[in-house]
Amino acid sequence: xxxxxxxxxxxxxxxxxxxxxxxxxxxxxxxxxxxxxxxxxxxxxxxxxxxxxxxxxxxxxxxxxx
Numbered sequence: 004x005x006x007x008x009x010x011x012x013x014x015x016x017x018x019x020x021x022x023x024x025x026x027x028x029x030x031x032x033x034x035x036x037x038x039x040x041x042x043x044x045x046x047x048x049x050x051x052x053x054x055x056x057x058x059x060x061x062x063x064x065x066x067x068x069x
Contacts, residue, residue, distance in 0.1 A: 005044035012053035020048050 013019055023046050031043050051058055 007044050007046045008049050010049035010055050014048035015052040
């Protein structure tokens with residue numbers, strides 16, 4: 004299964020994810036060929052939204068302190 008994960012502060016806006024899903028579905032239905040050959044990916048927001056950069060910055064500190 005393909006999955007697109009949208010991160011950053013904008014990913015906390017549910018309307019963005021909904022619009023991306025709708026736009027991709029419309030694009031997918033342009034022709035019978037696209038419907039047969041292109042798999043619609045799951046589009047989700049990242050778990051940590053805008054805090055991902057903070058978590059990414061802390062991980063090396065945690066690993067080196069062990």
